[in-house]
Amino acid sequence: MPAPECISPRLHGKAEKHGFIRKKNAAKWACAAVPVRKPGCQTEFRITIDYRPVSNVKMPIAGTTPNITVVSSSVRGTKSISKFDMVKSFWQLPRDVASQELMSFMTEDTVYTPNWVAQGAMVSAIDFQMQMQDVMALMLQRNDLVCVDDVIIFAPSVEEFLQALKEFFIILRDRRLKMSAAKSSLFQLYVAELQYFVCASNWLHDSLPDYARVVAPLQERLGMEGNKNGLNVAVILTENEVISYNEVKTLIKASVPLEFPSSTLELVVMTGPLLTGWSMMVTEVRVWLPVDKQ
Incomplete structure (x- = not known):
């Protein structure tokens, strides 16, 4: 296995060549960069940066992530599902010029400033999730689910699935986003x-x-x-x-079987006092009955 000091220039040189980072030895901020071997591979490495000094002075932001209980109602009745994984996902989103220097990192001989969103900072994942939800807003929950850099396209029929794929690819083209063909799957053939x-x-x-x-x-x-x-x-x-x-x-x-609210029924929240507290029940009413007939 190559020594880390030999790997670092090769990784950073490739990122600089493609415009992801630029040299800036006069940067006021610089966190340490460490090459980490990719799982299951002896020769491929990824750049990881210890952004803890920066994260300690940054203000967290509120964000949302998919909830399995909620999204399960969206995919109910689905017949076709495909999964797409972005290529170097965080590097595909540009970072505002005013905040680029703050995310600079240093190697053994150079300081680099990223032009794109860097992974590992306090709010990087939340910001990326919110940006992707904004990009996929027209399809979200209808034919699309987003979890950071993974995108799920689904539909109840083959015809609607093909139309959803077309709409998805148009969004990718317009937003200039790239997906990994090796990590994406239109129809999964084998499942352990x-x-x-x-x-x-x-x-x-x-x-x-x-x-x-x-x-x-x-x-x-x-x-x-x-x-x-x-x-x-x-x-x-x-x-x-x-x-x-x-x-x-x-x-x-x-376990109690999962139930999902119906759009045709009325949702009712019922509460009642107990000896040591309160109880609450959420239910649906199909037909309202008079008190004397309940």
Whole structure:
């Protein structure tokens, strides 16, 4: 494996050549840059920057992220789904000139200033999520879901799916965004059973008590198998993982089924006093009945 001091100039030179960064040795701010090897690869590295000094003086902003319980109602009845992953996602969004110098970083011999959004700062992920939601606003929830640099296109029929893809590609062209062909998938052909099980149970996590602890062994196994191409490799569970698998099934069996509000019914919130507090129930009314007939 090449030494880090040999890797650093090569990575920064490539980024400078493509206009992502520029040399600025007179910058007033500069955080340390460290090359980190990409998972499952011995020769490819990514630039990571320790932005903690900058984050300590920055003001956080409010933002939103997708909620599985909410978005699950959007994809109900979906027949076709595709997933797209952006190429060097954060580098595709330009940074305002006034805040570029603040995000400068230093190598062993040079200080660089990024022209684009740098990953790792306090609000980088939230800002990126909000920008992508603004870009995909016309399709959001209707045929599109956004989670940072991952975009999901879905539709209830093949015809509508093709139309949604066309609309999506037009947005990419107009906004000059690039997706990774290697990491994107129009129709997934292979899904690992363990990956499918964990993914499906995650949709119910809000109604499963102690879910995070119970499912942890299975999620750790998925992380281990991910480096071996987790979509195709066979998984042999250990005794503890089998116990975890059975416990998750028990939680799902005892959980309350998810229900989604109907657009044709009236939503009602009912409260009542108890000895030690208050209780609240959210329900729907299909037909209102007189008090004497309830």
